[in-house]
Amino acid sequence: MTASSSCSSSHPGLNLGAAHGQAHEDAEPVMFGFWIFLMSDLVTFAMFFAVYATSLQATAGGPGNADIVDVTSIALQTGALLVSSLLFGIATVAMKHGSAARTVILWLLASLALGLCFLGLELRDFIVAAEKGAVPMRSGYLSAFWALVGLHGLHVAVGSVMICVLCAQIAIFGFASDVKTRLLRLGLYWHFLDIIWIGIFSIVFLPGLLT
Amino acid sequence: MDHLISGRLGWDDIAIFDVFRDPTASNIVGSSAGWLVVIGGIITAALLLVRGWWQPLLFEWLTTTDHKKIGIMYIVVGLVMFARGVAEGVVMRTQYVTAFEGGYLTADHFSELFSTHGTIMIFFALMPFLIGFMNLLVPLMIGARDVAFPRLNQISLAFTVVGAMLLMISLVIGKFSTGGWTGYPPYTGVAFQPGTGPDYWIWSLGLSGIGSLLTGINFAVTIYKMRCPGMTFMRMPVFVWTALCTSILLIFALPPLTAVVIMQALDRYLDFHFFTNDLGGNMMNFANLFWMFGHPEVYILILPAFGLYSEFTAIFAGKRIYGYTSLVIATMAIAVLSFTVWLHHFFTMGQSPTINVAFGIATMLIAIPTGVKVYVWIATLWGGRIRMRTPVIYLGGFIFFFAIGGYTGILLANPTINFTVHNSQFVVAHFHNVLLPGTLFAVLAGIYVWFPKFFGFRLDERWSATTAWLFIVGFTFAFMPLYMVGLMGLPRRSPAFDDPGYIPYMIVAMGGALCLLAALCALIGTFIVSARRRDELAVPGGDPWDGRTLEWATPAPVPEWNFAFLPEVKRLDAFEVEKAQGTAYRIDREDFEDIELAPKSWIGLTIIVFGTLLGFAMVFWIWWLAVLSATVVLAHAIGLGFVRDAGEIVPADVVERTERDWIAAARQGQGTDRTLEVSPRNRGFSARIGEA
Numbered sequence: 001m002t003a004s005s006s007c008s009s010s011h012p013g014l015n016l017g018a019a020h021g022q023a024h025e026d027a028e029p030v031m032f033g034f035w036i037f038l039m040s041d042l043v044t045f046a047m048f049f050a051v052y053a054t055s056l057q058a059t060a061g062g063p064g065n066a067d068i069v070d071v072t073s074i075a076l077q078t079g080a081l082l083v084s085s086l087l088f089g090i091a092t093v094a095m096k097h098g099s100a101a102r103t104v105i106l107w108l109l110a111s112l113a114l115g116l117c118f119l120g121l122e123l124r125d126f127i128v129a130a131e132k133g134a135v136p137m138r139s140g141y142l143s144a145f146w147a148l149v150g151l152h153g154l155h156v157a158v159g160s161v162m163i164c165v166l167c168a169q170i171a172i173f174g175f176a177s178d179v180k181t182r183l184l185r186l187g188l189y190w191h192f193l194d195i196i197w198i199g200i201f202s203i204v205f206l207p208g209l210l211t
Numbered sequence: 212m213d214h215l216i217s218g219r220l221g222w223d224d225i226a227i228f229d230v231f232r233d234p235t236a237s238n239i240v241g242s243s244a245g246w247l248v249v250i251g252g253i254i255t256a257a258l259l260l261v262r263g264w265w266q267p268l269l270f271e272w273l274t275t276t277d278h279k280k281i282g283i284m285y286i287v288v289g290l291v292m293f294a295r296g297v298a299e300g301v302v303m304r305t306q307y308v309t310a311f312e313g314g315y316l317t318a319d320h321f322s323e324l325f326s327t328h329g330t331i332m333i334f335f336a337l338m339p340f341l342i343g344f345m346n347l348l349v350p351l352m353i354g355a356r357d358v359a360f361p362r363l364n365q366i367s368l369a370f371t372v373v374g375a376m377l378l379m380i381s382l383v384i385g386k387f388s389t390g391g392w393t394g395y396p397p398y399t400g401v402a403f404q405p406g407t408g409p410d411y412w413i414w415s416l417g418l419s420g421i422g423s424l425l426t427g428i429n430f431a432v433t434i435y436k437m438r439c440p441g442m443t444f445m446r447m448p449v450f451v452w453t454a455l456c457t458s459i460l461l462i463f464a465l466p467p468l469t470a471v472v473i474m475q476a477l478d479r480y481l482d483f484h485f486f487t488n489d490l491g492g493n494m495m496n497f498a499n500l501f502w503m504f505g506h507p508e509v510y511i512l513i514l515p516a517f518g519l520y521s522e523f524t525a526i527f528a529g530k531r532i533y534g535y536t537s538l539v540i541a542t543m544a545i546a547v548l549s550f551t552v553w554l555h556h557f558f559t560m561g562q563s564p565t566i567n568v569a570f571g572i573a574t575m576l577i578a579i580p581t582g583v584k585v586y587v588w589i590a591t592l593w594g595g596r597i598r599m600r601t602p603v604i605y606l607g608g609f610i611f612f613f614a615i616g617g618y619t620g621i622l623l624a625n626p627t628i629n630f631t632v633h634n635s636q637f638v639v640a641h642f643h644n645v646l647l648p649g650t651l652f653a654v655l656a657g658i659y660v661w662f663p664k665f666f667g668f669r670l671d672e673r674w675s676a677t678t679a680w681l682f683i684v685g686f687t688f689a690f691m692p693l694y695m696v697g698l699m700g701l702p703r704r705s706p707a708f709d710d711p712g713y714i715p716y717m718i719v720a721m722g723g724a725l726c727l728l729a730a731l732c733a734l735i736g737t738f739i740v741s742a743r744r745r746d747e748l749a750v751p752g753g754d755p756w757d758g759r760t761l762e763w764a765t766p767a768p769v770p771e772w773n774f775a776f777l778p779e780v781k782r783l784d785a786f787e788v789e790k791a792q793g794t795a796y797r798i799d800r801e802d803f804e805d806i807e808l809a810p811k812s813w814i815g816l817t818i819i820v821f822g823t824l825l826g827f828a829m830v831f832w833i834w835w836l837a838v839l840s841a842t843v844v845l846a847h848a849i850g851l852g853f854v855r856d857a858g859e860i861v862p863a864d865v866v867e868r869t870e871r872d873w874i875a876a877a878r879q880g881q882g883t884d885r886t887l888e889v890s891p892r893n894r895g896f897s898a899r900i901g902e903a
Contacts, residue, residue, distance in 0.1 A: 029359045033432040040424060040462045047470035047503075051485065051496050058491030060484075136483050140491025143483040147474065165849055172853065182852070 023177045027184075034185045038192050045196050048148040049203060058140035068129045068145070069208035077121045078201060081156075084114035085194045092187050101174055104183075105167045111190070112163045115156055122153050149204065152196050159193060162186050218832035224385045224407070236315040240302060241323075245383045273816050276361035276809040277771055279665055281368050282346030286658070288368075289339035292331050292375055297731050299328040304689070304724035307717045310707045321706040322389035323408070327378060329392025330412065333512070334419055335375045337646065340654040341515040342371075342426050345454045347665060349430060351762035351769065352448045354439025354778040354785075359432040361809035362851075363425055369818035370422025374415040376823045377830070381411045385830065388412040391704065393501060394475070396486035396494050401479050407830050409479060414826035417472040420465055427461025430454055439761075441780035445539070448760045448784075449532060452539050453518030456546040457511050463550070464507035471500040498560060502553035510549040512646065514542060516653035517584055520609065523602045523660045524588050526756050528595025529885070531784055534587045541580035541587075548577045558629045567626040574624035578617060585610060585617075598885060600756075601675040602656035608683040609648045616644035619694070634704075637697025643690045647682075655682065655734070663755050663895065667768045668748040672889040674737040681730035689723025692716040752877055752895025757885060759787035764795065766873040767895055772806040772861055775870040796877040796896075803867040810858040817847045 056065070091107035126146070129135075136146035166186055169179050213219055222228075227249060230242035259265040272280055303324050306314045314321070350358055358364050381387040388408035390399035394416075399409040434455045438447070447455075475497070477483040484492040525532040532538065554562070554570040588610060597603060619641045622628050632638065655678070663669045696716045701708055741748060753767035761778055762769075764786040782788050789795040821840040828836035882898025 029432050029436045032436060033359065033428055036428050036431055036462060040428070040466055043463055043466035044470050047467050047500055051470075051474070051500070054493065054496060055491065058484075058493060060489075060491040062490075136477075136481070138484075138490070140484045140487075140493060143474075143477065143485050143491075147477060147483070147485075165852060169852055173855075 026177065027181045030181050031185065034188060038188060041192070042196075045148075045151065045199070048144070048151055049199065052144040052148045052204065055141045055144040058144075059142070060139040062138040062142060063129075063132055063134040064141065065145075065204070065208040067132060068125075068134045069205050070125055070128065071209055073121050073125050074201070074205050074209075077118050077125075078197065080114045080118040080121065081194060081197050084111045084118065085191050087111035087114065088187050088190045092183060095175060095180065095183065101170050105170055108163055108167055108170075112160055115160050115163070115190075119153060119156055119160070122149070126150075145204065149200060152193065152200055155189075155193055155196070159186070159190055162189075213832060216833075216835075218828070218834070219407075220384070220831040220833065224831075225383070226385065227383055235317075237317040237320045240316065241320055241382075244298075248379050248382050269816075270811075273819075274811040274813055276357075276365050276812055278346045278350050278358050278361065278364060279769060279771075281364050282343045282348075283665060284368055285339045285343030285346060285371070288372060288375055289336050289343060289654075292335040292339070292378070294731060295379075296328055296332045296336050297727060299324050299331070300689075301724045301728050303328065304717075304721045306706065308714075308721045310705075310717070311711055311714055312707065312709055314707050316706065318706045319389055322391075322704070323387045325704055326388050326391050326394075326408075326412070327381070330415065331378060332646075333392060333508070334416065335371070335378060337512050337650050337654070338423065339371055339375075341457070341512065341650070342367075342423070344450075344515060344519065344654070344657055344661075345426075345430055345457070347661060348762060349433060349451055349454050350437070351765065351773060352451050352760050353434065353437060353442050354761050354774060354780065355433065355437040356773050356777070356806070357809055358429055359437055360429050362812045362814065363429050365812055365815040366818060367422040367426040367429065369815040370425070370822065371419050372819050373822035373826060374419030374422075376819070377411055377415040377418070377826045380823075380827060381407075381415075385411065393505065395501075396475060396478065396497055397488045397492070399475070399479075400487055401482075402487065409475070410830040413472055413476050413479070414829055416468065417476070418822055418826055420468050420472065423461055424465040424469070427458045427465065430458040431462060434458070439777045439780060445536070446780055446783050446785070448518075449521035449535065449538055449542075450515070450518035450760075452542050453514040453521075456542050457514050460507045460511050460514070460546055460549065464504045464511065466504075467500045468504035468508075471497060471504070474500075495560065498557050499553070502556040503550075505556065506553040507549045510545055512650050514545065516650040517542070519653040519657040519660075520588060520606060521584075521591075522760065523656060523756075524591045524606060525784075526660070526758055527598050527600055527603050527606075528592050529598070529757070530591065530595045531759070531787070532587065533590035533593075534583075535783060537583055538587050541583040544580040545577060548573065548580070552577065555624060555629070558626045559633045564626070571624050571626045571629075575621055578621055581617060585614065596885075598888070600889065601659045601670075601672065601679050604676060604679040604683070605652040605656035608679075608686075609652045612644060612648035612686070616641060616648065619644065632697055634702055635697040636693040636701045636703050639703045640690050640693035640697055643686075643693070647686050647690070652682065655679070660756060661762075663748075663750045664753060664762060664765075664767050665769060667751060668741065668745040669750055669755055669889070669893070670737050671741045671744060671748070674733060674740050678730055678733040678737055681726055681733050685723050685726030685728075685730050687723065689720050689727055692720045692723075747891045750893060750895030751873070752897075753873075754786075754897045755883075755888060755893050755895045757790075757888075757897040759784040761785050764789070766869070770866075770869055771808055772866065775803065775866050776800060790897075796874050798870065798874055803863040803870075805863050806861045806866055808858040808861060810856040812851075814847055814851060818844055 087107055088111040091104050091111060094104050094107055126149075134142055136143045163186065166179070166183055169182070173179050227242045227245035229238040232238075259268060272284060275281065302316075303321065306316045306321055306324075309315050316324070346358070346364065350356070378387070385407035388394060388399055388411060389404065390396075390409060390412070394409060394412050397403060399412070434447075434451060474483070474485040478485050478487060478492075484490040486492050486494045486497045488494075521532055521538060552570055552574040554566065555574045558567050558571075588606070592606075619637070623632065623638065623641055659670055659675050693716075696713050697703075699710075699712065701710075701713055750767050753765050753769070754763040755767075756763075761780070764778065765773060778785065786795065821843045825837055825840040825844070828834070828840060876894075877896050880894060880896055882896050883893045884898060887893060888897070
């Protein structure tokens with residue numbers, strides 16, 4: 001047809017069937033649409049980042065950044081999230097190379113487990129912070145902190161639910177082409193959360209570690 | 212006050228009983244509006260049941276994923292909300308006539324009125340109108356069978372409806388915000404407005420915002436990926452370009468709104484301190500975030516309108532659009548610039564003069580591409596064989612008034628002048644001056660132009676033209692005086708004034724408002740009269756105006772599959788080219804195929820019902836209901852992934868029969884001469900100018 005379908009090799013990881021023709025063409029709009037969604041989501045995060053950055057001094061005499069950062073916990077969270085992303089990547093590669101559904105589900109569950117570790121650690125940090133009186137109701141700064149970190153945590157939680165849903169879909173339908181593109185989209189989402197986390201790490205936690 | 216079952220909802224919140232508790236003028240007006248909603252709802256429900264209309268409503272409309280039906284529903288929602296918005300405008304004008312040292316409405320009631328009026332007109336009238344047109348026209352204009360994600364399209368509409376429902380419910384139960392459509396905290400924070408008002412604002416904007424964002428994604432993908440063979444970017448009709456720019460604006464501008472609404476909700480519900488006065492809150496963050504959405508929003512409203520003007524200017528001038536390329540570049544330039552000017556909405560809020568100057572200049576720059584557009588329309592008319600149909604009346608009014616609105620915009624973009632007229636009626640005059648002739652006239656003219664395409668019959672010419680004149684005259688008298696009183700110093704949003712010098716202007720404006728009300732009635736009359744004469748006005752050929760783009764190359768009403776064969780395009784104005792070369796109305800191929808339509812879906816209805824319940828429950832703190840409705844919506848959404856439904860198949864012979872019948876009719880009759888296009892002889896097969 002036209003230019004739009006001639007570049008249909010843009011999802012080489014999919015392996016959607018012989019010759020890839022129709023399946024790739026079907027994947028084109030959904031993958032592209034999801035990229036656009038992520039772009040839009042990135043803007044949402046940017047707004048929370050911006051509000052955080054302008055609220056750094058707005059502690060109203062309450063706990064500041066240095067008081068709520070726990071180095072060990074942040075290191076562990078970062079590790080858990082990044083390795084989880086790696087495992088998700090392995091799951092999609094396994095799918096590409098024709099592994100059994102069970103294998104792919106196992107990789108996904110491993111990825112999910114690390115995601116849950118991340119959430120658990122984050123939750124613990126929040127509780128510790130609250131015990132120190134660093135609750136979001138305390139100051140504008142803390143509101144911005146909880147909202148930004150919490151929004152990322154909420155995304156991870158949603159992603160975790162979606163991994164469960166997708167494992168169920170793989171178990172029921174096998175690797176139907178729509179299930180495959182869903183897995184690929186969820187992968188994009190999962191890696192996207194890493195990028196946001198690196199932003200949070202650099203802008204929220206790193207300055208706290210340095211002081 | 213806080214109850215486990217009913218939250219903070221009590222008998223006192225039922226606003227329609229206010230009139231019995233305390234029959235003041237203000238309460239009579241407020242409660243009557245509420246009763247109108249209740250009685251209107253009951254009558255609608257009764258009609259649906261008695262006439263059996265609930266069946267087609269449920270099975271053909273609410274479950275449909277057809278972009279044309281969804282587009283029509285968007286416009287219907289817009290019209291209903293528009294009627295309410297106009298009514299509110301008239302009530303506010305009557306207040307101003309009596310506002311010398313008083314007025315008959317309470318200050319709170321008046322504040323509610325301008326808050327709902329703004330919210331409704333922007334989010335639930337103009338936006339649904341334009342998104343409706345995008346739905347109707349974009350797939351047809353790019354030669355596609357549907358949008359990229361038909362079910363997502365239904366979901367978008369459902370979220371818009373949820374927002375509109377919440378606004379209607381706020382008339383009957385509880386109160387709406389008194390903080391204007393911009394909802395500035397800390398005034399809309401708990402400390403100053405502990406009631407339900409700002410919560411209604413939060414949930415109606417928040418939930419409908421989801422729908423708008425999804426629309427943006429859907430149409431960006433549709434336009435990028437679904438164009439028919441040969442439809443390169445520079446062969447797309449101008450309206451598609453504007454729809455693309457609007458989609459991009461929706462994608463990037465809605466997230467700031469979502470973010471700011473979430474933060475405001477956190478402030479109100481969980482005692483956060485984003486925008487409060489104390490404990491480090493900073494309302495300037497709200498102003499920045501809100502207008503980072505709010506300014507591009509202005510162009511979300513105006514760009515598709517520009518697209519509509521471009522399309523029908525070419526049609527009714529009988530020649531191709533002048534300067535297509537410059538029009539495209541101007542559209543893109545406006546879309547980009549719209550993100551660089553948000554700060555001009557708060558020049559007076561204390562930032563440095565340097566920043567004000569930068570944003571002032573950025574704002575003025577927008578006049579350049581906009582000027583290009585206006586010149587392009589004038590140049591298209593120049594030397595054209597113009598037919599004075601209703602759309603051209605609107606177009607004339609638009610070009611004249613939009614120039615005035617544009618000049619006053621330049622005045623406002625200058626920070627020094629802005630300090631003088633800030634927060635005065637001058638601002639009200641300016642934005643009504645750009646939005647009414649700009650967007651509303653385009654929509655009304657668009658309804659006239661494309662109505663026959665989707666309903667199969669034209670609108671009555673005399674009624675349409677009368678409506679147009681009433682809107683133009685009403686607009687002139689209702690809003691031009693506001694420039695004067697603005698310069699004289701009357702602030703906006705004030706329920707009363709103490710200078711008798713304003714009174715004459717207010718009486719003139721009142722007359723204008725009544726004229727606009729008459730225009731609204733005439734619009735409804737147009738639909739009724741035309742529907743009665745539908746056989747006489749029928750245009751089964753689908754091309755009553757000698758159209759130029761692909762959507763006119765289909766029968767009217769358009770079959771559900773749009774095109775029997777996906778068209779192939781070789782130039783701009785594809786259908787016009789075909790007609791000129793004599794290749795229109797021909798079937799060169801025999802290979803008709805079965806066409807699969809997008810599957811019907813119930814998710815939209817689930818969202819409408821449970822999304823509205825969710826919003827209502829959150830407004831009144833009925834937590835169990837909120838959790839329940841959110842769970843239902845999420846469960847349905849997740850469940851969709853497990854259902855494998857195929858759409859209805861239209862057999863090849865049905866497609867073939869429809870196509871052949873239409874073409875046979877086209878070849879049989881003679882084309883209509885353009886001078887006779889409003890006579891019953893126009894059956895929708897147009898002859899080219901000079902041929903008939």
